[in-house]
Amino acid sequence: MDEDRKTAGLKQLQGKIYRSGFEDGQIQAHVFNDVPGALKRWDENSKKVYIYSSGSIDAQKLLFQYTIYGNLSNYITGYFDTTTGLKLDCKSYKIIAANIGEPPHNILFLTDSTKEADAANEAGLHVVLLMRPGNADTDIDFTKYNTATDFSDFK
Numbered sequence: 001m002d003e004d005r006k007t008a009g010l011k012q013l014q015g016k017i018y019r020s021g022f023e024d025g026q027i028q029a030h031v032f033n034d035v036p037g038a039l040k041r042w043d044e045n046s047k048k049v050y051i052y053s054s055g056s057i058d059a060q061k062l063l064f065q066y067t068i069y070g071n072l073s074n075y076i077t078g079y080f081d082t083t084t085g086l087k088l089d090c091k092s093y094k095i096i097a098a099n100i101g102e103p104p105h106n107i108l109f110l111t112d113s114t115k116e117a118d119a120a121n122e123a124g125l126h127v128v129l130l131m132r133p134g135n136a137d138t139d140i141d142f143t144k145y146n147t148a149t150d151f152s153d154f155k
Helices: 008-023 035-044 057-065 090-100 114-122
Strands: 050-052 078-080 108-111 126-130 146-148
Touching: 008 057, 050 090, 057 078, 078 090, 090 114, 108 114, 114 126
Parallel strands: 050 078, 108 126, 126 146
Antiparallel strands: none
């Protein structure tokens, strides 16, 4: 754990621990304040939203079910985690595209990681880098991808 490895077994354990805390009301997920409105707007515009995270699918579902804004999970069409493949491997994004039944060029991928953006771009997805407070990625190439600071630009 000191090495912050994103192994499937650790993520599944994390999901079980999260479940107890969320269901007991001891934990609430914090999302940026523009997220609930964006999810609602995308749902109203028949946009499908998928989450691809290094966290387990179970943990992702809990995070969206128990947010400080209430249950947002109804707005999420599907979830992917590292059981699909590594987030830095372009094959993972091709697998996701195939699983959701869309050609890669029809998919918009939003991320705060340049390395993930590179992999998704190589797979043929449209990519936008999110510039959010607390981003861990310090090697952001502002000339390579479009950027956004929130979800207001995405209809």
